[in-house]
Amino acid sequence: MSAKTLFEKVWNAHVVVPETADTPAVLYVDLHLVHEVTSPQAFSELRERGLPLRRPDRMLATLDHSTPTLPRNADGSRPYANAEAQAQVTQLETNCREFGVELHGWDSADRGIVHVIGPELGATQPGMTIVCGDSHTSTHGAFGALAFGIGTTEVGHVMATQCLLQRKPKTMAVHVDGQLPPGIGAKDLILHIIGTIGVDGGTGYVLEYRGAAIEALSMDERMTVCNMSIEAGARAGLIAPDETTFAWLKGRPRVPQGAAWDAAVERWRALRSDDDATYDCEVRIDAGKVKPTVTYGTHPGMAIAMDAPVPAATNAQERRALDYMKSEAGKPMQGTPVDVVFVGSCTNSRLSDLREAANVLRGRRVADGVRMLVVPGSEAVRRDAEREGLHQVFTAAGAEWRVPGCSMCIAMNGDLAQPGQLVVSTSNRNFEGRQGKGARTVLASPATAAASALAGRIADPRDYLVEVAA
Numbered sequence: 001m002s003a004k005t006l007f008e009k010v011w012n013a014h015v016v017v018p019e020t021a022d023t024p025a026v027l028y029v030d031l032h033l034v035h036e037v038t039s040p041q042a043f044s045e046l047r048e049r050g051l052p053l054r055r056p057d058r059m060l061a062t063l064d065h066s067t068p069t070l071p072r073n074a075d076g077s078r079p080y081a082n083a084e085a086q087a088q089v090t091q092l093e094t095n096c097r098e099f100g101v102e103l104h105g106w107d108s109a110d111r112g113i114v115h116v117i118g119p120e121l122g123a124t125q126p127g128m129t130i131v132c133g134d135s136h137t138s139t140h141g142a143f144g145a146l147a148f149g150i151g152t153t154e155v156g157h158v159m160a161t162q163c164l165l166q167r168k169p170k171t172m173a174v175h176v177d178g179q180l181p182p183g184i185g186a187k188d189l190i191l192h193i194i195g196t197i198g199v200d201g202g203t204g205y206v207l208e209y210r211g212a213a214i215e216a217l218s219m220d221e222r223m224t225v226c227n228m229s230i231e232a233g234a235r236a237g238l239i240a241p242d243e244t245t246f247a248w249l250k251g252r253p254r255v256p257q258g259a260a261w262d263a264a265v266e267r268w269r270a271l272r273s274d275d276d277a278t279y280d281c282e283v284r285i286d287a288g289k290v291k292p293t294v295t296y297g298t299h300p301g302m303a304i305a306m307d308a309p310v311p312a313a314t315n316a317q318e319r320r321a322l323d324y325m326k327s328e329a330g331k332p333m334q335g336t337p338v339d340v341v342f343v344g345s346c347t348n349s350r351l352s353d354l355r356e357a358a359n360v361l362r363g364r365r366v367a368d369g370v371r372m373l374v375v376p377g378s379e380a381v382r383r384d385a386e387r388e389g390l391h392q393v394f395t396a397a398g399a400e401w402r403v404p405g406c407s408m409c410i411a412m413n414g415d416l417a418q419p420g421q422l423v424v425s426t427s428n429r430n431f432e433g434r435q436g437k438g439a440r441t442v443l444a445s446p447a448t449a450a451a452s453a454l455a456g457r458i459a460d461p462r463d464y465l466v467e468v469a470a
């Protein structure tokens with residue numbers, strides 16, 4: 001038997017009909033995640049054609065993109081940004097009721113961003129195929145699942161058949177050797193990787209992150225890395241499951257329990273690339289060289305160490321990006337004045353991210369004139385954070401502590417920045433206008449976001465972390 005990569009093992013286990021020169025493969029889907037933005041047309045199509053869901057028990061829905069992050073109004077209503085946002089939410093509630101899909105809606109103690117709650121509930125498991133009408137589905141690859149975003153038409157296909165037509169992607173190994181320096185985190189690493197391989201460096205590939213620095217990451221950090229695979233153009237990102245993965249998943253509501261758990265872990269241990277497996281492409285990253293990294297342009301590939309000079313534009317598109325961002329070639333991003341700081345999104349809204357920001361903020365005040373928003377990724381994260389008193393650290397520092405949702409990551413719910421404002425954001429996309437018309441986004445880690453809130457300028461978090469400086 002020939003040696004196989006992790007990707008090939010998961011792929012092969014799910015092929016129902018192999019691909020040919022003329023037709024893509026038919027791939028079985030284990031878990032279909034659903035949110036309010038990309039599901040309405042698919043449900044409508046099923047309804048019109050009189051089709052039932054093939055496996056409603058393999059679906060999990062949540063409300064996240066269009067949900068307000070402020071509490072209820074005095075009259076009990078929700079402060080929706082507009083009628084469209086409210087209609088999306090109501091529609092998903094109706095669809096899930098009618099079709100019998102488990103929905104983590106307003107009443108659920110587990111509601112949250114789809115890519116945060118899947119893992120939390122243990123719905124995300126090693127070796128699965130996972131899809132969602134959402135590009136950041138790649139997050140779930142942190143567990144050794146083959147997880148990727150699909151379009152609304154495909155959402156309908158999966159609903160009706162539990163299968164998907166797919167061309168087999170190529171494989172790329174991203175070896176991350178050595179260890180990240182103290183005070184440098186997973187967000188710095190993935191921005192550095194995308195800055196290195198480029199915004200389309202992963203196009204056509206499934207990335208497998210491997211090496212000592214990856215093995216040393218916590219599950220939260222692995223999710224941050226896999227989350228942004230799509231920002232390098234990749235179909236998906238994967239990390240082989242290991243003891244860290246199993247310990248994190250054990251006991252979660254949807255994972256097998258007792259003897260079935262032991263059997264599952266036994267199976268999952270085989271989910272690693274064979275030693276002599278070959279990839280279509282390999283890149284090497286030296287973790288020891290990663291610094292606090294930020295973006296300076298309008299896509300996540302325009303990323304550099306915050307103390308490095310912004311590169312000169314080499315084409316019209318890059319020139320436009322620098323103009324839009326008001327980034328100056330030859331000058332570092334560090335020191336750039338900041339208007340808004342956003343800690344949240346499926347990239348960085350888990351408990352460890354909030355702790356990372358709180359460790360920098362504790363006992364300090366956000367700079368005058370800076371608005372800071374902290375939005376937990378889920379109700380579970382919110383509960384855990386409040387139990388630790390993190391919300392008090394944030395509010396005492398002058399930041400706003402909100403209810404879970406996508407919030408200012410995409411600004412569909414009314415949380416947005418004003419034209420021209422510069423936002424240091426822990427999210428994953430710095431596209432023009434994404435956080436509000438004319439708003440400028442600098443992607444960064446939670447620690448960098450917090451340090452920048454304190455300084456009122458893009459700042460190095462290591463200057464605020466006493467333990468690291470000592």
Ligand SMILES: CC(C)[C@H](C(=O)O)[C@@H](O)C(=O)O
Nearest residue numbers: 037038065133134135136410
């Ligand atoms: C709204 C949704 C389709 C979109 C996505 O696919 O990623 C959003 O989540 C995003 O992050 O841009």
Ligand code: SF4
Nearest residue numbers: 136345346406409410
């Ligand atoms: S948090 Fe942002 S990136 Fe993640 S699913 Fe929501 S809008 Fe998309």
